[in-house]
Amino acid sequence: MGTSFPFNDLGGPLKHLLIVVFVVCLVSLMSLPAFASNDAVNTNTVSPTLVVSVTVQKAIRLTLATGSQCTVSAGGGGDYSISFGNVDALAINTATCGSKFVPTTPGSTNAVYYTDYTVTPMFTSQTTTNNSLSAYVSSTFSKANLSIVQSNSAPSAIGDLSSMSTSSGAQTSLTTNAASGSAVTRYVGVSVAPTNGAGLTGSDSATITYTLTVQ
Amino acid sequence: MLVFCTPSLCQDIALQTASGGVTISGSGPFTSGFGNVNGLGAGTTPTGLTLVTSGVSGGVLYTTPYNIRISGASTSHPAAVSIYMSTNFGHPSNLILKSCYPSSSCTSAASYGAVSTSSASPTPVISAPGLNNSTVTASFALFVSNTSGTGFFSGTDTAAVTFLVYDASNMSLKHTYVLNLTSPATNVQTAVRLTLGTASGGVTISPASDYSMSYGNVNGLGIGPSSGLTVVSASGGVIYTTPYLLQPSFSSFSTSTATLKAYVSLDFVHPAIVEMRNASSSGGPYAAISKSSGSQTSLTATAASGTAVTRYLGLFVANTNGASAFTGADNARLTYTLTAP
Numbered sequence: 001m002g003t004s005f006p007f008n009d010l011g012g013p014l015k016h017l018l019i020v021v022f023v024v025c026l027v028s029l030m031s032l033p034a035f036a037s038n039d040a041v042n043t044n045t046v047s048p049t050l051v052v053s054v055t056v057q058k059a060i061r062l063t064l065a066t067g068s069q070c071t072v073s074a075g076g077g078g079d080y081s082i083s084f085g086n087v088d089a090l091a092i093n094t095a096t097c098g099s100k101f102v103p104t105t106p107g108s109t110n111a112v113y114y115t116d117y118t119v120t121p122m123f124t125s126q127t128t129t130n131n132s133l134s135a136y137v138s139s140t141f142s143k144a145n146l147s148i149v150q151s152n153s154a155p156s157a158i159g160d161l162s163s164m165s166t167s168s169g170a171q172t173s174l175t176t177n178a179a180s181g182s183a184v185t186r187y188v189g190v191s192v193a194p195t196n197g198a199g200l201t202g203s204d205s206a207t208i209t210y211t212l213t214v215q
Numbered sequence: 216m217l218v219f220c221t222p223s224l225c226q227d228i229a230l231q232t233a234s235g236g237v238t239i240s241g242s243g244p245f246t247s248g249f250g251n252v253n254g255l256g257a258g259t260t261p262t263g264l265t266l267v268t269s270g271v272s273g274g275v276l277y278t279t280p281y282n283i284r285i286s287g288a289s290t291s292h293p294a295a296v297s298i299y300m301s302t303n304f305g306h307p308s309n310l311i312l313k314s315c316y317p318s319s320s321c322t323s324a325a326s327y328g329a330v331s332t333s334s335a336s337p338t339p340v341i342s343a344p345g346l347n348n349s350t351v352t353a354s355f356a357l358f359v360s361n362t363s364g365t366g367f368f369s370g371t372d373t374a375a376v377t378f379l380v381y382d383a384s385n386m387s388l389k390h391t392y393v394l395n396l397t398s399p400a401t402n403v404q405t406a407v408r409l410t411l412g413t414a415s416g417g418v419t420i421s422p423a424s425d426y427s428m429s430y431g432n433v434n435g436l437g438i439g440p441s442s443g444l445t446v447v448s449a450s451g452g453v454i455y456t457t458p459y460l461l462q463p464s465f466s467s468f469s470t471s472t473a474t475l476k477a478y479v480s481l482d483f484v485h486p487a488i489v490e491m492r493n494a495s496s497s498g499g500p501y502a503a504i505s506k507s508s509g510s511q512t513s514l515t516a517t518a519a520s521g522t523a524v525t526r527y528l529g530l531f532v533a534n535t536n537g538a539s540a541f542t543g544a545d546n547a548r549l550t551y552t553l554t555a556p
Contacts, residue, residue, distance in 0.1 A: 037425055038408060038409055038410055038425050039255065039257035039258065039406065039407065039408035039409075039464075040257065040258070040406070040407055040408075041251070041253050041257050041258040041404045041405065041406045042404045042405060042406075043405065043407065044405060044407060044465075044468065044554060044555045044556070045407060045552060045553065045554040045555070046407045046408060046409050046552070046553050047409075047550050047551060047552045047553075048409050048410070048411065048425040048426060048550075048551055049425050049426070049480065049548050049549060049550045049551070050411055050420070050425070050426045050427065050428065050548070050549040050550075050551065051423075051426070051427040051428075051546060051547075051548050051549075052427075052428055052429075052430065052491065052528075052530070052546065052547045052548070052549065053427065053428075053429045053430070053544065053545075053546045054429070054430040054431070054433055054483075054489055054530060054532075054544070054545055054546070055430075055431065055432050055433065055543065055544045055545075056433055056434065056435075056485075056488060056489060056532060056541055056542050056543060056544075056545065057432050057433065057434045057542055058434065058542055059434030059435055059436040059438050060436075061436050061438065122436055122534070123436075123536060124434055124435025124436055124452070124532075124533070124534035124535065124536060124540070125434060125435055125488075125534075125535065125536065125540045125541060125542045126536045126537070126540055127536075127537065127538070127540055128536070128537060129536045129537050180534065180536060181534075214536075
């Protein structure tokens with residue numbers, strides 16, 4: 001005799017199962033919060049949520065500031081400006097600010113007026129801390145007897161100051177791997193050649209472009 | 216010609232359920248009721264009631280239309296109807312029944328006037344010169360106070376309205392009917408609500424599951440904050456901050472102050488880089504918002520219902536570089552909890 005399963009043998013338990021499921025669902029629905037979560041009744045507490053979204057980006061900043069001598073001001077034709085006042089090739093004029101070196105051979109070699117200043121590199125969310133800070137004279141003085149000189153350490157003699165590059169492709173290095181947020185003291189000056197001729201006196205200006213690169 | 220009528224033939228009314236209104240049963244006395252209500256209008260409005268919040272001070276209105284079927288009237292002897300609270304609610308400062316007629320004109324809270332509690336000066340519903348036989352629709356509104364603290368009430372209450380039917384030609388009383396507001400009884404429930412809002416000059420808070428806001432592009436130097444954000448310096452980075460509003464409302468509680476707390480219920484994927492902070496003033500001090508539901512950051516312990524609380528939500532962004540640096544999108548979720556005592 002073959003085994004058979006009368007319908008009721010399967011249907012009975014299945015009906016019970018369905019009834020149980022229905023009751024459970026009903027209870028679940030009754031226990032669900034009936035309202036949006038920023039208000040509720042017949043209770044004393046409610047808990048709405050606030051989703052905050054943000055996109056973090058890399059950032060980089062380079063600031064120049066006054067050291068112990070000449071004032072570095074914001075603006076003045078560029079992002080920053082500095083003025084050496086009256087200068088001459090014999091270093092007769094007292095430096096308006098900063099210091100000066102008299103020419104090694106007055107009348108033959110240059111005089112230099114210079115000052116210290118600080119540059120502060122800052123960078124965040126960069127995958128490396130390796131960095132380089134460089135500068136070049138992006139716009140030279142119009143007068144042929146004037147040029148920009150610089151030093152990465154306090155100069156003790158006029159020879160410690162060297163000409164700053166005028167090439168964007170071969171800039172003068174100021175430092176490498178500077179710490180983000182730490183000020184670096186550097187020296188910049190104006191070299192005045194003892195040249196004679198027309199159009200070599202009066203006011204003049206040059207522009208230095210600094211570049212901070214993290215990579 | 217002098218016309219006399221027996222009460223059964225005089226101007227008469229029957230109260231009936233109106234379309235979209237609560238059920239009115241009986242044939243005199245009549246029975247109806249408001250059921251579950253609350254002073255904020257929170258939750259599901261009971262069937263047959265319409266919630267009115269605009270133009271209502273100190274609570275909300277639950278309105279319902281109802282029909283008055285006039286019979287036994289004539290052109291020369293129209294019917295007029297007035298009502299009064301023959302049994303007022305037991306908490307008459309928390310529950311006030313108001314009336315408006317015709318229902319089509321009952322478009323705002325200002326359309327309703329409180330039902331008189333004096334039989335000597337009942338509130339007219341259908342005034343002289345009255346109406347001939349017809350079915351007209353009037354409306355009731357139940358004012359539910361949102362008071363917490365002194366004068367609060369929660370629980371059930373009942374009332375009865377007496378309808379006076381007049382011969383409008385001489386204002387002689389012809390019939391009196393009672394509408395018992397007992398089934399369902401009016402059940403004033405406690406209610407709490409917390410909404411977040413955009414503060415003046417702050418970042419936009421948008422309502423979306425439940426609320427959302429974006430700090431946009433940020434960086435560890437605080438360069439170029441988006442509109443509505445200001446940057447505050449912090450050790451190891453910067454804080455982008457915005458004011459925002461927490462707007463607590465609660466009704467029918469025994470005390471009038473509540474607590475507001477918050478915690479980070481879903482943290483950023485990069486918690487060492489970005490972190491949520493809280494301050495009570497723009498300049499700080501800013502403190503990290505708790506990440507524990509069991510020890511949430513307290514925003515205030517003296518929140519008053521209906522008074523917005525301004526707080527400053529700060530996003531700390533670390534100025535980290537190197538291998539642990541992070542750029543890209545990230546999200547966090549804050550959960551706020553308003554608890555009325």
